[in-house]
Amino acid sequence: MDKLLIVGSGASGVHFALSVLQKGYHVIMADVGHRKPATIDRSAAFDELKTGLDDPVRYFLGDEYEAVVSPQARQEYYGFPPNKSYLFKQPATFHFEGQGFQPLFSFAQGGLAEAWTGGVYPFNDAELGDFPFDYSEIDPYYSEIARRIGITGARDDLARFFPVHDNLLEPLELDRHSAQLLAAYEMKRRYLVGKLRCYIGRSRVATLSVDRDGRTACAYCGRCLWGCPLHSLYTPSLTLEELRRHPNFTYLPDTYVSYFTYDAHRRILSAVAETPGEGRSREITADRFILAAGTLSSSAIYLRSIFQGTGEIAILRGLMDNRQVLVPFLNLKMAGQTYEPRSYQYHQLAVGIEQNDPRKYVHGQITTLKAALAHPIIQNMPFDLRASTAVFRKVRAGLGVVNVNFRDVRRESNYVTLKTDGASDHPRLAICYSPPAEERILIKQVLKTVKRALWSLGCVVPPGTIHVRPMGASAHYAGTVPMSTGAGLHTASRDCGSHYFDNLYFVDGTTIPSLPAKNLTFTLMANAIRVADRAF
Ligand SMILES: Cc1cc2nc3c(=O)[nH]c(=O)nc-3n(C[C@H](O)[C@H](O)[C@H](O)COP(=O)(O)OP(=O)(O)OC[C@H]3O[C@@H](n4cnc5c(N)ncnc54)[C@H](O)[C@@H]3O)c2cc1C
Ligand code: SF4
Secondary structure: OOEEEEEOOOHHHHHHHHHHHHOOOEEEEEOOOEOOOOOOOOOOOHHHHHHHOOOHHHHHHOOOOOOOOOOOOOOOOOOOOHHHHHHHOOOOOOOEEEEOOOOOOOOEOOHHHHOOOOEOOOOOOOOOOOOOOOHHHHHHHHHHHHHHHOEEOOOOHHHHOOOOOOOEEOOOOOOHHHHHHHHHHHHHHHHHHHOOOEEEEEOOEOEOOOOEOOEOOOOOOOOHHHOOOOOOEOOHHHHHHHHHOOOOEEEEOOOEEEEEEEOOOOOEEEEEEEOOOOOOEEEEEOOEEEEOOOHHHHHHHHHHHHHHHHOOOOOEEOOEOOOEEEEEEEEOOOOOOOOOOOOOOOOOEEEEEOOOOHHHOEEEEEEEOOOOOOHHHHOOOOOOHHHHHHHHHHHHHHEEEEEEEOOEEOOOOOEEEEEOOOOOOOOEEEEEOOOOOOHHHHHHHHHHHHHHHHHHOOEEOOOOOOEEOOOOOOOOOEOOOOEOOOOOOOOEOOOOEEOOOOOEEEOOHHHOOEEOOOOOHHHHHHHHHHHHHHHO
């Protein structure tokens, strides 16, 4: 059997690895692989950590107060907690510059999805229109990923947008605020659906509602943002642990892959890698090579390989990401009630806004405020500290945010390439993005609908609080080497084999040919095991 080298241990890489191991392949996984800190006090709930830890300020805000969100700095409503800073640490030799794009990179074991909020939505036939396969081909792989990671959800109004695959678990218990919103939706359904074409239902989340495979059902402890202590909320490092117990699996952490060497027929011979901080390179050989380093890092390795072998600086066009707009709201019916720190913290409801063209579907996730860092909200209130804190306490149980996501398509103007300055052995990854001309009008139209919908549910959007997040913030990167039925130079086959290199495959977002509004990671995982099944 061929020896396979996979670069990256994120959501895409670990599920591809599991499938090919099950087929009998020998697998090497090269990964920078920064490790997460040990989980503290597994049984404590969020409020118990606040009162029970020796130094709760250090835990929640960090040694250097790095989790403090400064007023007006980025207008984000939350920062990453200190115990997740390892996720965004970058090797010293990795450099990038972004124009119109503020990307996130993770070089951690498990990748970016160690910080995700677990929203998992299958693409439907309309959304797969630019893919070289339809829903019926990927449906079994969605079902298999659902079996592996555990997905909760319901067959409700949103099933018209989210196909119902197998292995869907019972939904989580709703927090009081989300339950109130869902009940209000049922009362106003005629108006919302008939006039606004706005549907609300349960979000699909990769969090267990029952004990499974050594993982525990959600205990509603409210610690999701700081890392689920019970592994109820799925993260790829759980699958990496499973892989490491397999006899045919070799994990190479502390391994930063720079580029591939190849012969005159563009058959890859080895990956050139170094241990971050040490500077010495080594070569790792295999029969077939699989890029799962995340769209941007995989693109960087691919571009660098072409550069090292030919001196050419190629341009990969068509980079995509979902524009996200955060719409905070206050539910007047919930104001004055007590808030529930012991709840599932992330979104439990989703919203779908139907468009005439189903490919243009607009997707949202509704998160009600429970346990969270309060200071970013308090400091944005138009009062002094004492008054803002008092008002916040009164309204806390009624606060929430809709995260509205827009689709993206491949456009020539958005690309990744390399830049060299001659002095360094390490060319920089250069990313260039500009939104489509019609984006402002579209956002305005959709926000009007969202505000009307919220108003009908008894919620107001405080003036001046809507935040259009910068491109790159959603971390849904895709499209630089798209799957295609033609054999264009920097494209991939329907089974994600490179058309440029003979024995190279991509199993992350690199090959996604168009990006629906729904969060894409479920599709990345399902596509990765589709490739493992069809091409290996
Ligand atoms: C805050 C947040 C919330 C999110 N929420 C959701 C959500 O609810 N739903 C959803 O669908 N998506 C969500 N996402 C997006 C999701 O995390 C990504 O789509 C997903 O992580 C992509 O997985 P990947 O395996 O393709 O790449 P990555 O997660 O980027 O993993 C890359 C892996 O490659 C390794 N690597 C990179 N470069 C090299 C190199 N040169 N050499 C060796 N190893 C390398 C890294 O160490 C890492 O293991 C969220 C992201 C963030 C940041
Ligand atoms: S998913 Fe969140 S609420 Fe549930 S057990 Fe984990 S941390 Fe606690």
